Each structure stands twice: as C-alpha cells, then as structure tokens.
Amino acid sequence: MALEQDIGALIASTNQLTAVVDNKAQALDKQMAALDARVAKKEQDVDKFLQEALPETRYVQDIFIGGSKDYLYPVWWTFPANAHGVGKLTVSREYHWNGGVGERPLNTSSVHQAALLLELEGNACQWSGDANFMNIKRFSERYTNTASHVHFMMQCKAEKVDPNRDLYGGGADGSVGPWSYISSGLYLRGGGLKYRITKNWKGDVNYFDGSSMERKSIYEYNVPNATSTVRWFVEPIPFTERKAPIANTIPYVNHPYTPPATA
Template identity: 35%
Template structure:
C-alpha cells in the first residue's frame, strides 16, 4: 500500500503540473496573440515620420468630365525653412482614365505626367523662398502649364475703397505672393505626392475664384484664378514644356550658356 500511495501521489502531482503548464501555455499564447495584434496595428498605421523618417502625403485631383481643351488652376503654399525642402510630385499613368474616353472611344494612350518640384516658402515669406522644377516628363499629350513659384493669377479689388496693392490695377495679370501653383489639363485625373500634410487647392469651375483677399488700412487686393483654354494658354500661362529628365535642367539651361 505504501508504494501504491506514493505512485498515486506522483501521478496526481504530474497531473497538476501538466494542468499548470497547460494554463501557462494558454496565457503565453494569449500574450503572443495580443502582441502580434499590437504589432499589426502599428505596422498598418506607422509612417516614416514616426521612425525618424519623412512622411509623404497623397492627394487626388479629379478633373475628369471637364474639357480637355482647358487648363485648370491648382495652387498651394509651401512650408518654410524649418520644415526642410518641400517636395511635390504631380503624376499620372499614361493610360489612366482611358475608360472614360476623354479623347474618344478606344484611345488608351491618354497622357502620362511626372512633374517633380522642390522648394521652400512663398514670395511674402522671410525664408529661402524658391521653387525649382527638378524633372518633367509628359507623354502622348501635354498635361501642365504655368508652373510658377508665384501662382499666375489676376489681381482684383476687394472693396474698391482702398488703393490696389503695389499699384496693381483690377484685372491685371500678376503673380501671387502667397501661393505657388500650376495649371492642369481638364478631363484627366492626377495624383499628388507631397511632404506637407495639408491639402493642395484646385478649382473645377469655369469662372474666376478667389485664392485669398488681403486688406490693410492702406491697400487691398484679391488674388483670383480661372481656367484658360489651350488657345489662350501661350499668352497667359506660358508655352508647352519640353521634357527634361536630367535634374534641374530648366534652371541650368536658363543660367548657363549651352556649349556647342
């Protein structure tokens, strides 16, 4: 009986140990599952800025359904020096929107665009204040005009009770000191990749819209933009851009005499 009792106690102890181990394994599994879920949630939400990188923000500009013979205004204000150099890429895949047939049924090669811009600040800012075209590529059809550090716009009076800013006259074509921008071709959609989190502005209407009103005790001005037809574009927002895949070619070509 003594041996049987001892064996019984050993078996009971083994069973209890097995139960304890099983319970602990269950707790470990639960903790592993919780940690895995936390990691998955972090992986799905983490951005480059959260791990000492630089965030990129996406935005879509949809001008489909509008006339492909018109360029529509798109404008923004870049952050200053402390944000580092701003990067903006405006792009579209060459066959994008083909299902909407902007140039007719069966046309698949619509228009490709890769416009890479870099800059800091705006004309009225006290920081570095520049914008450069790093690269530009347009395929099949042109998509962009009027790339400008000072957005090409029209000066208007706000109340008519004060002189216009810097002697501008109402209706005069000028450059906005608060905004940079471009004009994008209608009938198409575009992707924006940028290093600032607030949205880029654009207008889809055929009439003039105000970007901003500035009124002081001594002067006033409204900075207004509107779309321009392709027939108007050369005279108002500039000529067609040539493709430049070599970085900063537009600036370098203007600065240096070409060698022959």
C-alpha cells in the same frame, strides 16, 4: 601583548580586504562606464540607421478634374517654411489612367491618354521672410500636354477689394500673371483626368474639379488704414493659352528640357 598583536593583524587584514574591495569596485565602475558608453554608441548607431533607412513620409492626394479638355484648371498651395526644410511636391499621372473604353477624354481610339511627371522643390511663399524659391527638378509629358503656368507665385488675376485704394502688386490690366504673394501653383488640363499629388508635408492642395467655371478667391488683403488692397483669384483658362514651364527654372543644366509639341 599577544592579544594586541592579533588585533593589529586583524585590522591590517581588514584594511587589505577593504583596499581589495575598493580596487574591485573601481574596476567594476570602469567596466560599467565602458559598457554604458558602448550601449550609448549602439543606440546612436541604431538611431542613425533608422533615420537613413526609413523613407521620408509622403502624403498622397488623388484629384479628378472634370469639365472640358479645352480648359486648364487651377491648382495651388503654399510650400512649408524653413523649419520644415525643403518642400517637395510631385504632380503625376500614368499614361493609361482614364483610358478605359468608356472614358478616353483625350484620345478615343487609344488607352494612351496622357503621361505626366512634374517634380518640384520649394520653400514658403513670396511674402515670407524665409528662403522663398521653387525649382522644377524634372518635367516630362507624353501623348498630350496637361501642365501649364507653373510658377512660384501662382498665376492668377488681381483686383482691388477697396476701389479707393491702390492695387497691391501687379495685375491692374486684368491679365493672368504671377501676382499671388501667398501661393504657388499651376494649371492642369481637364476633361475627365485623374492626377496624383505627392508631397512631403501635410495638407491637401486646392484645385478646381471642373464642376464649375466660377472664379475662386485665393487671398484678400484689405487691412484698415493700409494704402493698398488686393484680391487674388483664379478661374479656368482656355487650353489654347497654355504656357509650358520655363526651361531656366530647371536647376540641372545637364538635363535640358525640350517642351513637346502642342497637342
């Protein structure tokens, strides 16, 4: 009888010990779960901090446009689509660039040549099914004019690839106009000037370096069995035909733009 009582007591003690261990394990599990949640929250906080602290990647391309200061030379690109977000592109130059004694293409008596800051935002192209826009956020020129014909639809010329079909879009009269459905762009003054292109997407812009006046094709549309056809092309234009950016393309009405006097 005593042995049975001892065994019973041992079993009871074992059960109590098991219950204590189970309770401790449950408490430990809760503590570990709380710790895991705190670690996950800290990781989220760190990721958020890094996203906010790290600057947006910028891609810089310096271009040099030679040729003549009496001509404007084409520069064109296509903004990224919706999946990328808003495309940002800045065309700039500091006032003293190309102001060395042996340079000075615009003003031979001063280091002050031309300052330019043109900041654009845009998305896709006219042919895309995405947002399709371009806005001028900021535009400043000093000492002389350098930028012209800024447009979401690159200002170019158009011609038929197949003379037996209709011309797609405008430009039948051979004029320079916003005809390109595939590119955005502008014209920059030549003569020996450096410009900096800063973007938030990969890839270089296309441009004339001033070494030739021969035209360049932007795009050809000549699909078999289509009723229309077109070739969009660009070439330098005289500086006397310069067109300042249109003020109503600036989205911030509290910062009106007044074009500087023509140099």
